[in-house]
Amino acid sequence: MRLNVNGQTHEVDVQEDMPLLWVLRDELNYTGPKFGCGIAMCGACTVHIDGVATRSCTLQVGDVDGEVTTIEGLGTPDVQHIVQQAWVEHQVAQCGYCQPGQIMQASSLLDANPEPTDDDIDVAMSGNLCRCATYPRIRAAIHTAAAKMKEA
Amino acid sequence: MGRIAKIARRTFLLGSVAVIGGVAFGYWKYKQPYGNPLDDRLTDGEASLTPYVKVASDGITIITPRAEMGQGVHTTLAAMVAEELDVELNAVKIEHGPASYAYYNEAVLEEAVPFLPTDHGMVAETMRGFTKVPAKFLALQITGGSSTTPDGFVKMRKAGAAARTVLVQAAAQKLGVSESNLKTENGHVIAPDGTKVAYTELATLAASIEPPADPDLQPQSEWRLLGKSQPRVDMVSKVTGTAPFGVDTQLDDMLYATVRVNPYLGAGVRSYDASETLGMRGVKKVVEVTNGLAVIATNTWYAMEGAKALEVEWKPAPYPLTTDEHFAQVAASFTDERQDSQNRNEGDVEPLLAGGNVTEIEYRAPYLAHATMEPMNATAWLRDGKLDIWAGNQNPTLARQFASNVTGIPAEEIEIHTPYLGGGFGRRGEMDYVQLAVEVAKGMEGTPVKTTWSREEDQCHGFYRPISIGRIKAVMEDGAPKAIDIQLAAPGAIIDAFSRQGLPAAGPDGSIPMAAWDQPYTFPNYRVTAYKVPTMLPVTFWRSVGGSQNAFFQESALDELAHAAGVDPIEMRLKSLTHGPSRKVIEAVVEMSNWGSAMPVGHGRGMAFCLAFGVPTAEVIEVANTEDGIKVTKAFAAVDVGVALDPGNIEAQVMGGLNYGLSAAILSQITLDNGEVEQTNFHNYDAMRMYQAPSIEVKILENAEKIRGIGEPGTPPAAPALANAIFAATGTRLREMPFSNFVDFA
Ligand code: FES
Numbered sequence: 001m002r003l004n005v006n007g008q009t010h011e012v013d014v015q016e017d018m019p020l021l022w023v024l025r026d027e028l029n030y031t032g033p034k035f036g037c038g039i040a041m042c043g044a045c046t047v048h049i050d051g052v053a054t055r056s057c058t059l060q061v062g063d064v065d066g067e068v069t070t071i072e073g074l075g076t077p078d079v080q081h082i083v084q085q086a087w088v089e090h091q092v093a094q095c096g097y098c099q100p101g102q103i104m105q106a107s108s109l110l111d112a113n114p115e116p117t118d119d120d121i122d123v124a125m126s127g128n129l130c131r132c133a134t135y136p137r138i139r140a141a142i143h144t145a146a147a148k149m150k151e152a
Numbered sequence: 153m154g155r156i157a158k159i160a161r162r163t164f165l166l167g168s169v170a171v172i173g174g175v176a177f178g179y180w181k182y183k184q185p186y187g188n189p190l191d192d193r194l195t196d197g198e199a200s201l202t203p204y205v206k207v208a209s210d211g212i213t214i215i216t217p218r219a220e221m222g223q224g225v226h227t228t229l230a231a232m233v234a235e236e237l238d239v240e241l242n243a244v245k246i247e248h249g250p251a252s253y254a255y256y257n258e259a260v261l262e263e264a265v266p267f268l269p270t271d272h273g274m275v276a277e278t279m280r281g282f283t284k285v286p287a288k289f290l291a292l293q294i295t296g297g298s299s300t301t302p303d304g305f306v307k308m309r310k311a312g313a314a315a316r317t318v319l320v321q322a323a324a325q326k327l328g329v330s331e332s333n334l335k336t337e338n339g340h341v342i343a344p345d346g347t348k349v350a351y352t353e354l355a356t357l358a359a360s361i362e363p364p365a366d367p368d369l370q371p372q373s374e375w376r377l378l379g380k381s382q383p384r385v386d387m388v389s390k391v392t393g394t395a396p397f398g399v400d401t402q403l404d405d406m407l408y409a410t411v412r413v414n415p416y417l418g419a420g421v422r423s424y425d426a427s428e429t430l431g432m433r434g435v436k437k438v439v440e441v442t443n444g445l446a447v448i449a450t451n452t453w454y455a456m457e458g459a460k461a462l463e464v465e466w467k468p469a470p471y472p473l474t475t476d477e478h479f480a481q482v483a484a485s486f487t488d489e490r491q492d493s494q495n496r497n498e499g500d501v502e503p504l505l506a507g508g509n510v511t512e513i514e515y516r517a518p519y520l521a522h523a524t525m526e527p528m529n530a531t532a533w534l535r536d537g538k539l540d541i542w543a544g545n546q547n548p549t550l551a552r553q554f555a556s557n558v559t560g561i562p563a564e565e566i567e568i569h570t571p572y573l574g575g576g577f578g579r580r581g582e583m584d585y586v587q588l589a590v591e592v593a594k595g596m597e598g599t600p601v602k603t604t605w606s607r608e609e610d611q612c613h614g615f616y617r618p619i620s621i622g623r624i625k626a627v628m629e630d631g632a633p634k635a636i637d638i639q640l641a642a643p644g645a646i647i648d649a650f651s652r653q654g655l656p657a658a659g660p661d662g663s664i665p666m667a668a669w670d671q672p673y674t675f676p677n678y679r680v681t682a683y684k685v686p687t688m689l690p691v692t693f694w695r696s697v698g699g700s701q702n703a704f705f706q707e708s709a710l711d712e713l714a715h716a717a718g719v720d721p722i723e724m725r726l727k728s729l730t731h732g733p734s735r736k737v738i739e740a741v742v743e744m745s746n747w748g749s750a751m752p753v754g755h756g757r758g759m760a761f762c763l764a765f766g767v768p769t770a771e772v773i774e775v776a777n778t779e780d781g782i783k784v785t786k787a788f789a790a791v792d793v794g795v796a797l798d799p800g801n802i803e804a805q806v807m808g809g810l811n812y813g814l815s816a817a818i819l820s821q822i823t824l825d826n827g828e829v830e831q832t833n834f835h836n837y838d839a840m841r842m843y844q845a846p847s848i849e850v851k852i853l854e855n856a857e858k859i860r861g862i863g864e865p866g867t868p869p870a871a872p873a874l875a876n877a878i879f880a881a882t883g884t885r886l887r888e889m890p891f892s893n894f895v896d897f898a
Pocket residue numbers: 034035036037038039040041042043044045046055056057058
C-alpha cells in the first residue's frame with residue numbers, strides 16, 4: 001500500500017483496516033499525531049487529508065485517498081506555520097498532548113474560514129478535547145492567526 | 153524543640169563535583185546525604201550532592217527533577233537557577249534528570265501537619281520543618297501537592313548562585329584580576345577592560361574551587377527573569393509535534409503491547425484462551441500480567457485487536473457492585489468507630505445544635521477518573537540484567553521500586569527516563585502502568601516493548617477521586633453562622649495510595665477533611681470531623697485532592713445559609729474572615745466581577761472561596777439560563793501565591809484548574825454497573841469542550857506569607873461557585889455532582 005505523508009511517499013504493508021493513526025505512529029514513526037480515544041471523540045489524532053482535518057484513529061488506511069499532512073508537515077521548530085506561531089505567542093500549551101490535534105484542526109478551520117467568529121470556533125474546535133482546558137488561549141491564538149493571515 | 157529546631161534552621165550547604173569537561177553544582181543534604189545520581193555517569197568517588205546545574209565546555213544544563221505535566225515547572229525551575237547564574241533561559245539545556253532519592257521533595261508533606269495553613273507561629277513552623285525529615289526518609293521524588301515551586305524556590309536559586317560565584321572566582325584566577333572587579337552577563341564573566349569569558353570556558357577550572365556554603369541571593373528587586381512571564385521552554389516543541397511524550401518512545405526493534413486487565417478492579421484471571429489472538433496478524437505473544445493479560449505485537453493496533461479477541465473468565469469484584477451500594481457505605485460511615493480525625497473543634501457546637509433552628513444539609517460527590525489526555529503507557533527494555541524504563545511519571549523513585557519488585561534488579565541500577573507527561577493530575581503518581589509494562593518486558597526479554605493502554609483500559613482501571621458525602625449543620629445569628637458542624641465521609645486517598653506504594657500508612661487520612669478543617673473562617677463554634685470509609689474502588693490523589701469535593705460542600709452550604717438569612721453571601725463570609733490575604737482575594741473578585749451589580753433575568757453570579765495548598769483563592773462564576781440550558785458565560789479568579797514567579801504561567805494554571813473543576817462539576821462521574829466501570833471513553837465520560845469554556849479573568853496577588861505552587865488551587869472553588877451561580881439564576885440548588893444529572897447545560 002502506498003501512502004503520501006508530508007510530501008513523501010511510503011510503502012506500507014499492513015492490514016487494510018488498520019487506522020491511519022497507527023500506521024503513522026508505529027509503522028512510519030510520525031509521532032506528532034497522538035492517540036487519545038480511538039473513537040473520534042477527542043481529536044488528538046487529527047491530521048489533514050488534502051488539507052482537511054480528519055480523525056486518523058477511525059480512518060482505515062485502505063480508505064485514505066489523498067495526501068496526508070501531520071503536524072510535522074505543517075511547520076517545524078525553525079519554520080513554524082502561522083498557526084503554530086500564534087500558539088507560541090499566546091503560550092497555549094500546557095501538557096501539550098492535545099495540541100498537535102488542536103493546531104491541525106485550527107489550521108483547517110482557517111483555510112476554510114479565514115475570519116472565524118467565536119461561534120465558528122466553537123463549532124469547529126469542540127471535537128478537540130483539552131484536559132488541561134487551554135481553551136481561552138486556543139481561542140485567542142486562532143483570532144491572532146486569522147489576523148496575521150489577513151496581513152500576509 | 154532542640155533537635156527539630158536545629159534541623160529546621162539548618163543553613164544551606166552548597167557543593168560541586170567535577171564532571172567530564174566541567175563541573176556540577178547542587179545542594180548538600182543535612183546529615184547522611186544521598187548519593188549524587190550523576191556520579192556514576194560522570195566521575196568516580198564524588199559524593200552526595202543534588203546537582204541542579206552542570207557547566208561543561210559544551211554547554212550549560214539545568215536539571216529540573218520534577219515532572220513537566222503541563223504546569224510549566226521546567227520553565228520556572230530553570231528560571232530559578234538561571235536568575236542567579238546570570239544566563240538566559242534560551243541559552244541553556246534543560247533536563248529532567250535521572251531518578252534519585254537526592255531529588256526528594258521536601259515541601260510535599262509540609263501541609264500534612266495539623267496546623268492551620270494561616271498559622272505561622274513557632275510551633276507550626278517548627279513542625280512543618282520537621283516534615284522535611286520524614287519527606288527525606290521517604291525520599292519522595294514526587295511531583296504533586298502544588299509543591300514544586302516552594303520546594304525549589306531556595307535550593308534551585310542557591311545552586312545557581314553558588315555556580316556563579318565559583319565561575320567568577322575561576323575567571324579571576326584565569327585573568328589575574330580581582331573578583332570584585334568582575335561582572336557577569338548572559339553566561340559570561342566580564343572583566344573591567346571588556347574581556348568576556350564564557351562560563352563554558354571556565355568549567356574545568358571551576359571544578360577545583362570550593363563553592364560557598366550559603367551564597368547570597370539576588371534581592372527580588374533585582375530579578376531579571378523571576379517575577380516576569382517567560383516563554384515556556386517546552387512551547388515550541390509542543391506546538392510542532394516534536395516534544396517527546398512517554399507514548400512517543402521509539403527504540404530500535406521495539407515491539408508494541410497493550411493490556412487487558414480484569415474489569416473488576418483488583419481481582420485476577422480465572423482462566424483464559426488466547427488461541428484466536430495468537431493466530432491474528434502481527435501478534436507475537438500473549439503474556440500474563442497482574443490481574444490480566446498483555447498482547448505483544450508489531451503494532452499497537454494489532455495488539456489492541458488481539459486483546460479484544462482474548463477469551464477471559466475473570467474473578468469477581470472484591471467490592472460492592474453498584475454505585476448505590478458504594479454511596480450507602482459512605483452514608484453508613486458517620487459513626488464513632490469510623491471517625492478518623494477531628495482537627496478542628498472550636499467553641500462548642502453541641503448545645504447550639506441541640507437547640508432550635510438548625511439547618512441540616514447533605515452534599516455528595518462521585519468517584520472521578522483523571523482522564524489524562526495521554527492514556528497510561530510505559531516502555532521497558534529488560535536485557536542482560538539491565539532495565540531501562542521510559543514513562544511519563546510523577547514519582548521516578550517509586551517507579552524504580554515497582555520495577556525492582558518485578559525484576560529483582562536493585563532499584564538503584566534501574567534507569568528511569570521521564571519524558572513529558574500528557575497530563576498527570578495525580579494519576580501518574582500511581583505506578584501500576586509502569587509495573588505492567590515491566591511485566592510485559594519480562595515476558596519478552598531482550599526486546600524493548602512499549603505498552604500502551606486503550607482509553608477503555610485507562611478509564612476503567614483508574615485510581616479514582618474518592619466518592620464522598622458531606623453533612624453540614626449550622627445555626628445562624630444576626631446574619632452570620634454562629635455554629636458550623638461539618639462531617640465528611642470518604643475513603644482515604646492518602647492511606648490508600650501510600651499503602652500501595654510501601655510508604656507508612658498509619659494514622660488519620662489528611663485527605664478526608666482537607667480544604668475544610670483548615671479554612672481561615674472564624675465561626676465562633678466550628679467543628680470539622682472526618683470519617684474514613686473502607687476502601688472499595690481504589691482511590692488516590694486527584695487534582696486538589698480533598699479540596700475537589702470539600703470546597704463544594706462547605707462553600708455551597710455557606711451560600712445556602714446566606715440566602716436563607718437574606719444576607720449577601722460575600723458579606724457574610726467577610727464577617728467571619730480575619731486572614732488578610734484571604735479577605736483580599738475575595739475583595740478582588742468582588743471588584744473584578746462587579747459583584748452586586750444588576751444582571752439580566754435568568755442570569756446569575758456565584759462566589760466561592762477556598763484556601764488550598766496554602767493559596768487563598770476566590771472565584772466568581774456567571775451563568776445564563778438559556779433555552780438550551782445553563783451556560784457558563786464568564787469566570788473571575790483571584791489567587792494569592794505569596795510570590796508570583798511567572799505570572800503568565802500562573803494565569804494559565806488558574807484557568808486550567810478552574811476549568812478542570814467546572815468540567816467535573818458539570819459532567820463527570822464514575823459509576824458502576826454490576827461491578828464494572830460504566831464510563832469507558834470520552835463518549836460517556838465527556839469533559840469540558842471549547843463551546844462550554846467561559847472566558848476567564850485572573851488576578852494574582854502577593855500578600856500571603858509564603859511562596860506557593862498553583863497547579864491545584866484553582867480547582868476547588870469552581871464547583872461551589874457554579875452551584876451558587878445556578879441557584880442565583882434559577883432558584884435550583886444543586887447538592888450533588890455532576891450537575892448535569894439534575895439540570896441541562898447548553
Ligand atoms: S484518538 Fe482520534 S479522536 Fe481521539
